[in-house]
Amino acid sequence: MGSHLRLGVNIDHVATVRNARGIAHPDPVRAALIAVGAGADGITAHLREDRRHIVDDDIARLMAVLDKPLNFEMAATGEMVAIALRHRPHAACIVPEKRQELTTEGGLDAAGAHNHLKPIVAELTKAGIRVSLFVDPDPKQLDAAVSVGAPVVELHTGRYCEVEGGERRSELARIAAAAAHAAKVGLECHAGHGLNFDTVGPVAAVPNLVELNIGHFLVGEAIFNGLADAVRRMRALMDAARAGASE
Ligand code: PXP
Numbered sequence: 001m002g003s004h005l006r007l008g009v010n011i012d013h014v015a016t017v018r019n020a021r022g023i024a025h026p027d028p029v030r031a032a033l034i035a036v037g038a039g040a041d042g043i044t045a046h047l048r049e050d051r052r053h054i055v056d057d058d059i060a061r062l063m064a065v066l067d068k069p070l071n072f073e074m075a076a077t078g079e080m081v082a083i084a085l086r087h088r089p090h091a092a093c094i095v096p097e098k099r100q101e102l103t104t105e106g107g108l109d110a111a112g113a114h115n116h117l118k119p120i121v122a123e124l125t126k127a128g129i130r131v132s133l134f135v136d137p138d139p140k141q142l143d144a145a146v147s148v149g150a151p152v153v154e155l156h157t158g159r160y161c162e163v164e165g166g167e168r169r170s171e172l173a174r175i176a177a178a179a180a181h182a183a184k185v186g187l188e189c190h191a192g193h194g195l196n197f198d199t200v201g202p203v204a205a206v207p208n209l210v211e212l213n214i215g216h217f218l219v220g221e222a223i224f225n226g227l228a229d230a231v232r233r234m235r236a237l238m239d240a241a242r243a244g245a246s247e
Contacts, residue, residue, distance in 0.1 A: 008042040011035065046075065070089040155175055175206055179208040
């Protein structure tokens with residue numbers, strides 16, 4: 001299983017730092033280009049309802065300059081669907097969004113929101129956008145993703161990253177079981193949230209995963225060693241984990 005595992009770099013928190021001053025620097029689009037130059041296979045950006053980091057103009061500029069796929073993270077709202085249809089990014093990842101949360105705290109309840117999600121997934125798919133649902137590693141949510149017509153799921157790795165020891169091992173087993181279930185039901189499987197240099201290896205070694213999306217840690221690490229270095233190290237850790245898994 002030496003297949004290439006794609007790295008999507010989430011540049012939201014470059015915009016967080018920019019917005020703290022209300023000026024143009026640091027520019028998340030510049031960060032995206034550096035990340036691609038250092039080996040990112042794609043860029044992820046989450047346009048939140050409150051525009052706390054990425055803003056509409058960032059999406060327009062990313063679409064204009066990127067020669068790698070943009071994964072547009074969005075809540076399942078009419079406003080965000082309209083924006084996605086206007087820009088037609090390569091992919092859209094539908095996430096749950098609560099105004100007060102610091103970050104995307106849990107996976108989407110695809111099973112509970114079936115009737116709301118199905119027409120949205122259909123509309124985005126019709127526009128040529130590859131839709132993924134950000135869900136907890138729970139087979140019930142993967143079955144729900146199939147039933148709303150999504151071709152891709154992204155498994156939430158936040159809990160795996162938060163806990164330690166035996167609990168982390170059992171979270172990893174849940175992720176591996178969910179990735180196996182995704183393959184069985186015909187879903188492309190991604191994963192992400194909270195990953196860093198210490199936690200990425202075991203996830204990267206999970207069979208059937210084809211993409212990891214990583215943001216906050218890379219942007220934080222960039223403060224110390226630069227973004228290109230952080231992306232290259234993450235890429236190398238992912239490749240080493242994949243190579244080890246195939247031995
Ligand atoms: N995937 C999804 C769907 C997310 O919402 C986020 C956070 O915006 C990430 C991946 C990346 O998480 P982190 O910034 O913790 O690496």
